[in-house]
Every structure is written in C-alpha cells, then in structure tokens.
Amino acid sequence: MLLAINIQNSAITLGCFDGSAKLRAVARVATETGHTADQYACQIESVLRLRGYAADEIYGAVVCSVVPSLSTVISEAVQILCSCEVVNVSSGVKTGLSIQIDNPRALGSDLVCVAVEAAAQGKLPALVVDMNAATTFTALNAKGVLAGSIIAPGTQIGLDALHEKAAQLPLISLNRKTVKLLGKNTVDSMASGVLHGAASMVDGMIGKCREQLGDNLTVYLTGTDAPLVADYMRETVQRIDDMVLYGLYRIWTKNRGK
Secondary structure (H helix, E strand, O other), X not given: OEEEEEEOOOEEEEEEEOOOOOEEXXXXXXXXXXXXXXXXXXXXXXXXXXXXXXXXXXXXXXXEEOOHHHHHHHHHHHHXXXXXXXXXXXXXXXXXXXXXXXXXXXXXXXXXXXXXXXXXXXXXXXXXXXXXXXXXXXXXXXXXXXXXXXXXXXXXXXXXXXXXXXOOOOOOOXXXXXXXXXXXXXXXXXXXXXXXXXXXXXXXXXXXXXXXXXXXXXXXXXXXXXXXHHHHOOOOOEEOOOHHHHHHHHHHHHHOOO
C-alpha cells in the first residue's frame, strides 16, 4: 500500500491507498512536535494495525506538512517502519500545477495537494475550502492555473479566542447535533457565533471568489472542521473528505521512481 501523510497543526492524518488508487483506510494521531521518529514509528504502526494493515505492506510514502519541524521526523519514522521511498511535497517535486503567485515556493504543501486534486477533477474554475486550524481557500482559474489563495482563522481558533480573551466565556465543545441561530444561553450563543459565523464567512468568500473566477465556479469543501460547518452553509459545495490525501496520491504517482 501507499501511505499518504498529511501533517497539520493539531493532527496527522494517515491514508492507506491500494494499488488501484482506492483509499482503503484513514487514521489520525495527535500532532506532538516533541515526539521522536521512534515514537511516531510506534504510533503509526499501532494505528495501521488497528485498521488491519501491517508496516511491511507499505511500498512507499508521500508526505505534506504545515509543521516544518515534523517533516523530517515523520519521514524518518516511515523509514524505521519499512525503509521505503518517501516523497515530501516541497519545491522541486512534480505537481503538474501552474502556480501564479508571488513566491510559488512559499505556497503551503496542503494547498498544493488540494489544488492538484481539484485540477484532476476537471471541473474548472474551482475553489477548494479546507477547514482545519486555518480555513484556506485555494483558487484555480478556468485554465487550471492556481491563481491565489485566502487564509482565514479556523473555527477552533475562533472558539479558543472567545474563551481566552473574554473572562466570562467558557471553553465549549462544538460537537453537537443542531445549533440554532439564536442561542438561549451562553454556551448555545457561542456555538452559534462560531458555527453560523464560520458558515457565513465561507459563504461570503465563495461569493466573492465567484465574482472573480466566474459563475460556473465549482466549490469543494474538505478538512477536519468541514462536517461541523457544512450544514449551516447556504452555498452548494462538493464534499470530499481528506482531499489532501487524494492530492498526495496523485503527486506520488507523478514522482515515483525519481
């Protein structure tokens, strides 16, 4: 199997692809910047075993990271497990993308991955909304060129800021079935502000991007917080869970054998 690894600020997502490009299993471990390669090797081996896979089934790995200090650590962890080829998404890696921004080398590797997958879907122009610690918007124009991006605070950052900066507001969970717009108590009011507020922000940004990219804009929604916000949005979007992993698989295919 191919092991695709998406390193985010709060969690590391592992995807297991078979030889037919099917994503067979997804697992997550917490992001811990102080962990060693040996510790991560143990964690990765354990969660793969829980999903029914063994380390000796891995024939290659592809990694993208928004935590630079962990890129090498995770690559070393994979080497400890199976001594296979590891492709890190960084400058010099083949993506097939045309990137028209001020400094293409500075573009986040997660944004590169979702753009690669969006381009492969073939529905252009396209916008990918990826909701994690930050909420990012990655835009592809009608020619498939990555024309720019937007980075906004994520839902959890907004929630944490309310608790940390306002003395009387508690720390709450957003995992609830339904959140009404008008809360009847502090907790419900905070949940509404964060979830309905995030949905309204995403809706508004999609509308602004449509003005620049065209009325036939295809919008993809992904990321760990997407399930929390999707039901409160008005815009029509296509949900692709773990879209970064699919982009990673395509990048591996372009670079294997290098």
